[in-house]
Amino acid sequence: MKRPRLLAPSRIIKKTPTSKGGGRNRDYLVSESYYAIAEGSKSFAFASLLFDRDTRQRAWLLYHWCRRCDDLADGQELGGEMAEVHNVKEAEDTVQGIRALTRRSLDGQPTLDLAFDSFGMVAAEVGLTMDMANDVIAGFSLDAQGWQPRSEPEMMRYCYHVAGAVGVMMAKVMQAPNDSWVYDRACDLGLAFQLANIARDIVDDDAAGRCYLPQEWLAEADIKPGEHAKPHNRFKLAAVAVRLVSLMDLYADAARLGAAKLSFRSRWAVLSATRIYTAIGHKVLDRGQLAWNKRVTIGKFAKLGHVIAAFWEALVNRPDQPEHMPPYTREDLRPLKGW
Numbered sequence: 001m002k003r004p005r006l007l008a009p010s011r012i013i014k015k016t017p018t019s020k021g022g023g024r025n026r027d028y029l030v031s032e033s034y035y036a037i038a039e040g041s042k043s044f045a046f047a048s049l050l051f052d053r054d055t056r057q058r059a060w061l062l063y064h065w066c067r068r069c070d071d072l073a074d075g076q077e078l079g080g081e082m083a084e085v086h087n088v089k090e091a092e093d094t095v096q097g098i099r100a101l102t103r104r105s106l107d108g109q110p111t112l113d114l115a116f117d118s119f120g121m122v123a124a125e126v127g128l129t130m131d132m133a134n135d136v137i138a139g140f141s142l143d144a145q146g147w148q149p150r151s152e153p154e155m156m157r158y159c160y161h162v163a164g165a166v167g168v169m170m171a172k173v174m175q176a177p178n179d180s181w182v183y184d185r186a187c188d189l190g191l192a193f194q195l196a197n198i199a200r201d202i203v204d205d206d207a208a209g210r211c212y213l214p215q216e217w218l219a220e221a222d223i224k225p226g227e228h229a230k231p232h233n234r235f236k237l238a239a240v241a242v243r244l245v246s247l248m249d250l251y252a253d254a255a256r257l258g259a260a261k262l263s264f265r266s267r268w269a270v271l272s273a274t275r276i277y278t279a280i281g282h283k284v285l286d287r288g289q290l291a292w293n294k295r296v297t298i299g300k301f302a303k304l305g306h307v308i309a310a311f312w313e314a315l316v317n318r319p320d321q322p323e324h325m326p327p328y329t330r331e332d333l334r335p336l337k338g339w
Contacts, residue, residue: 018108021121029118030057033064036115040067043276046303050269051174058173061122065105066136066166068115069098073140074208091144098140102133126172135165135334143210150215153328155198156191156247158212160333163194167255168330174266176258185258187330189274192251196281199244202237203229203292213240234289241291245281250326252278256319268307268314275306 021029037045037060048059072094101111105120106129122128139161149155167190168183176182198205198212205212206229218228221236228237252274259270279298284291298306313319 020108020124022105022108022110022117024110024114024117024121026121029064029114029121030060032114033057033060033118036060036064036067043280043298043303044273046307047269047273047276050265050272050307052263052265055174055266055269058122058126059170061118062128062166062169062173064115065102065119065122068113069102069137069140072098073143092141095137095141095144099134099137102137103130106130106133122173126175128169128172132165132169132172135161136169139165146209148211148215149213152214152217153332155212155214156328157333159191159194159198160187160330163190163197164188164330164333166190167193171258174262174270176266177261179261182258182261184330185255185261187333188251188258188326189255189270191326191328192248192255192274193277195244195248195251196277196284199241199248199281199284200291200296202241204295213244217243229292234292238285238288238291241284245285247326248278248281250322250324253320253322254326257321259314260317260319264314267317268310271310271313272307275310276303279306 034045037048041063044063048056048063051059073091101113101116102119105111105116106123108120108124111117111120119128119133123133139158142158142161147158149158164187167186167188170190171183171186176186202211202213211228213228215225217240218225221240223233223236223240227233228240255274256271259267259274262270276298279302280296283296283298287293287296
């Protein structure tokens with residue numbers, strides 16, 4: 001019996017050529033990535049301008065991938081309103097699609113998606129790996145499952161996957177010293193940022209069917225399950241926010257130690273972002289029970305003040321040694337035990 005004949009002999013079928021960024025023009029990817037960060041996070045866009053040119057562009061390329069993955073997982077656009085998760089299987093399929101496109105981008109294959117091609121470009125330039133990407137994608141997988149933390153360590157592990165792991169990638173982008181201690185501090189910075197985000201977005205997250213506050217914390221505050229965002233619980237919720245911001249400050253102080261090891265421009269950018277993001281957390285505290293009536297933002301003049309203060313902090317470069325280091329390390333948080 002004859003075998004079916006191929007439409008073309010195998011010897012003349014050519015593999016898709018590999019090229020960083022999927023063969024896309026780098027300047028075009030950088031331009032599109034800047035648009036993504038300018039629309040998706042004005043605070044990060046503002047701070048990124050302080051980097052040297054190469055680091056700035058690479059930070060934009062990495063952000064483009066992070067923003068796109070987050071939007072795909074959340075059913076939103078450039079950080080807009082999140083869609084409520086209804087179909088867990090469909091959400092998990094989306095995460096698997098993110099993983100497949102990311103792997104393809106790292107292999108130098110075109111993905112037909114600018115954000116993933118941007119990731120392929122920056123990964124090739126600074127040595128980002130699939131293991132690093134998988135740590136971030138694991139956070140999207142948790143969201144796809146409609147997951148909620150039961151305890152503080154579980155909340156912190158989630159923060160690692162969606163932000164601490166990105167901090168590790170940024171350390172590569174900034175060409176930080178190849179030292180695990182420095183990478184731990186970069187992770188700390190991401191954790192601080194995410195804790196500020198959680199404090200600011202409690203009510204918005206609830207509207208999308210999500211809660212990143214530990215169930216144990218809510219029980220201790222005498223808040224019934226599913227009612228933490230109700231107006232009558234805002235006084236109690238403000239007390240929970242105190243715990244979030246206290247953790248945020250611990251991780252931000254530790255991150256400053258790592259920033260001291262960076263080049264001046266990178267140190268200035270990191271310290272500026274740290275001041276801006278911790279200001280968000282402190283503003284939540286200052287507003288108390290009114291913190292969630294209107295989204296907390298930091299105005300342009302306030303940001304400029306933080307940038308000026310960060311300049312002198314970066315110039316002196318003598319961070320205070322925190323009285324206590326954060327309770328959870330990168331190694332504590334990275335394993336997906338039981339998840």
